Ligand SMILES: Nc1ncnc2c1ncn2[C@@H]1O[C@H](COP(=O)(O)OP(=O)(O)O)[C@@H](O)[C@H]1O
């Protein structure tokens with residue numbers, strides 16, 4: 306059983322500080338939804354409002370269509386996985402996992418059986434009688450997931466659950482979490498400040514900044530069509546160029562810059578607002594002869610060979626640094642440092658974006 | 666230490682500590698220990714043929730029976746054994762009351778109160794400690810007196826219609842001991858609860874635990890060492906207290922320390938007094954060890 310979650314114009318104030326600012330989002334049953342944003346942007350606050358530890362200052366939260374106002378965490382069909390896991394160190398693993406069942410009055414034999422079953426699900430058979438302190442970080446992670454799943458929640462809430470793990474384990478656990486979510490069909494709301502994690506795991510991502518949800522879309526859309534400068538630069542790398550936009554036609558607009566006249570996409574919402582040009586390094590091409598559009602003469606200053614691609618830093622005549630990434634198809638040539646080249650990009654791949662929507 | 670203070674000062678400090686331990690702790694206790702096995706004799710006979718080691722002083726607790734009624738049946742029991750049993754019993758009661766008062770307050774201070782107001786709260790708790798123990802005991806004696814402020818207040822508000830005699834049996838002693846030693850329960854529990862990760866409390870609630878199960882299954886097990894050391898301290902201090910039972914006792918209350926005191930001061934029989942004191946120490950220690958074993962508390966937990 307999984308449930309959808311709706312946040313309807315939810316705000317949360319701590320004193321005069323607004324931690325969550327008019328958040329509206331509709332998370333579907335069975336969806337893997339991530340909130341992505343830098344530390345302090347209000348992600349944990351959103352999660353704690355959904356789980357019932359904080360009441361929103363205004364707005365409505367619905368779980369499975371029902372307004373949960375005034376309901377305590379133990380009355381909500383949610384299970385929260387804490388950033389520090391918060392396992393109970395004085396209980397053996399199986400009692401940790403069965404804690405929720407014990408609270409529901411399930412008898413001991415059934416609790417034990419359920420704990421064993423969940424331990425198999427999270428790939429930790431045989432750990433039932435160990436103590437928390439005997440497990441590694443990744444194993445504790447799995448126990449925390451099993452403990453939350455034991456109460457058969459309609460919604461799982463995960464607060465940066467992988468942040469304490471090392472890189473390799475993190476990548477492994479990503480796939481694992483995703484698989485558990487698929488297997489159980491439970492709605493997952495996942496919080497992270499790691500864009501790679503959010504993009505790789507989620508059905509949809511909500512990017513947050515300063516308490517506001519900036520964009521809600523699937524990972525491809527977030528990466529390819531960020532709605533503003535904050536989303537563009539938080540999710541992936543960019544060359545950012547200042548300038549002023551000219552009139553738009555057919556979704557494209559001219560852009561006057563110190564590097565000369567450029568052209569890029571512009572969305573209707575951005576029209577008339579101050580914008581900057583954003584183009585990803587992997588869409589920036591280095592050629593000996595000037596490209597057909599948006600060509601800027603540059604000098605190569607730094608080259609690093611990354612294996613799958615070659616990362617090149619260049620400098621324009623005005624001193625502006627532009628980065629480019631050359632995909633290594635096996636025959637790619639590595640430009641020499643000091644080489645005079647042209648950096649260019651197609652207008653379709655560059656976007657004129659306003660800054661983030663901020664509180665005001 | 667040697668490098669910081671130089672050899673002269675270090676030697677002095679070591680000597681002072683050694684003196685303290687030897688002359689003020691070890692020697693007096695060994696003397697009492699040794700005395701307790703010897704009979705009480707006129708000065709001229711000390712060292713004489715009758716001055717031999719025996720357990721006679723200890724066995725004096727079994728002298729002189731008194732009648733008590735328990736569950737409708739009447740028993741004969743040695744007076745001093747009864748006093749000892751009641752001392753232990755009421756010390757347990759004091760410990761339980763202290764726990765009942767201190768635990769909620771400790772939890773409140775550690776997990777609920779705004780950290781900014783905590784220093785004020787601590788100050789309020791400490792202020793009574795600035796007044797001497799004697800004065801505090803007398804203050805309670807005055808408060809609880811038949812024509813004292815407590816009765817006046819209760820009469821005035823109409824809770825009672827004639828004055829209540831508060832200091833009967835062990836009431837006064839229990840109230841006085843609770844008041845004197847409750848902080849010894851509060852602070853160890855406060856420290857223990859404070860070290861509990863608040864997320865664990867929230868995790869338990871999130872998993873469906875009602876508030877009292879959170880305390881029973883999460884907070885109390887975590888705070889067990891603090892509760893144990895608080896309980897041991899309050900129990901030992903109560904059982905060993907002389908001042909409070911002397912001031913707040915009634916005509917029908919007798920504390921074992923008062924019996925010891927009578928051997929010392931009224932009978933001038935230091936030997937028997939020493940034996941009784943030793944007995945109290947040993948039996949309390951046994952009792953505490955038993956309780957710790959029962960509640961599965963390790964000594965190393967308490968020492969933390
Ligand atoms: N209980 C609280 N009291 C006051 N401010 C808080 C409280 N909880 C969070 N905040 C503030 O709200 C903002 C958002 O916090 P949080 O939701 O924890 O961010 P994130 O999880 O995205 O890092 C932060 O600036 C934080 O300092």
Ligand SMILES: [Mg+2]
Pocket residue numbers: 345348349464
């Ligand atoms: Mg957080």
